[in-house]
Amino acid sequence: xxxxxxxxxxxxxxxxxxxxxxxxxxxxxxxxxxxxxxxxxxxxxxxxxxxxxxxxxxxxxxxxxxxxxxxxxxxxxxxxxxxxxxxxxxxxxxxxxxxxxxxxxxx
Amino acid sequence: xxxxxxxxxxxxxxxxxxxxxxxxxxxxxxxxxxxxxxxxxxxxxxxxxxxxxxxxxxxxxxxxxxxxxxxxxxxxxxxxxxxxxxxxxxxxxxxxxxxxxxxxxxxxxxxxxxxxxxxx
Numbered sequence: 001x002x003x004x005x006x007x008x009x010x011x012x013x014x015x016x017x018x019x020x021x022x023x024x025x026x027x028x029x030x031x032x033x034x035x036x037x038x039x040x041x042x043x044x045x046x047x048x049x050x051x052x053x054x055x056x057x058x059x060x061x062x063x064x065x066x067x068x069x070x071x072x073x074x075x076x077x078x079x080x081x082x083x084x085x086x087x088x089x090x091x092x093x094x095x096x097x098x099x100x101x102x103x104x105x106x107x
Numbered sequence: 108x109x110x111x112x113x114x115x116x117x118x119x120x121x122x123x124x125x126x127x128x129x130x131x132x133x134x135x136x137x138x139x140x141x142x143x144x145x146x147x148x149x150x151x152x153x154x155x156x157x158x159x160x161x162x163x164x165x166x167x168x169x170x171x172x173x174x175x176x177x178x179x180x181x182x183x184x185x186x187x188x189x190x191x192x193x194x195x196x197x198x199x200x201x202x203x204x205x206x207x208x209x210x211x212x213x214x215x216x217x218x219x220x221x222x223x224x225x226x227x
Binding site: 001034036038043044045046049050055087089091092093094095096097098099100101 | 142144151152153154157166167168169202207210211212213214215217218219220
């Protein structure tokens, strides 16, 4: 199975900061990488698919990049409503594995 | 508006069975693959199982293979997960999730989940 790692596991940043979360796959997954946001007590929400395509309705401060094994989720200007845990997920090969998550808090 | 409403969770003893259901609305259910994803309390997400639009492709995580069975009834806009031989480690919030297309695609709509508690 493909393994997914994320870093950092948690971070604390100020409102307006640029925040970067990385996700690494154990093998080449091309651009078959999604990012999800899960706010406390809520179901996950799809933010970005195919590594860099913003899901409809997601604010443009969110962006994704990467290819093959290394991927990045960037929040350009952190907002209080962005407090959440963020998960990457590969869907190049089944089983579809999620990363362990990155918890984002406001400083 | 897409809605996915899970039911069937509850308290069950180890070794027993439980059947989860998910009622879908707001989209053409018979055109999309569907999945179950679970989340143990305080932990991360684990993909459990997926089914293609016509039930022609059924896929499972190794952790549930041979114990869980996914199925769907397109006439009833419903997705199911039959869970047998339940273990402590199956305790989780189980989400019903819509795929954007085939059985391996981005997951664009999630239900609110149904909680399965495994305890003697």
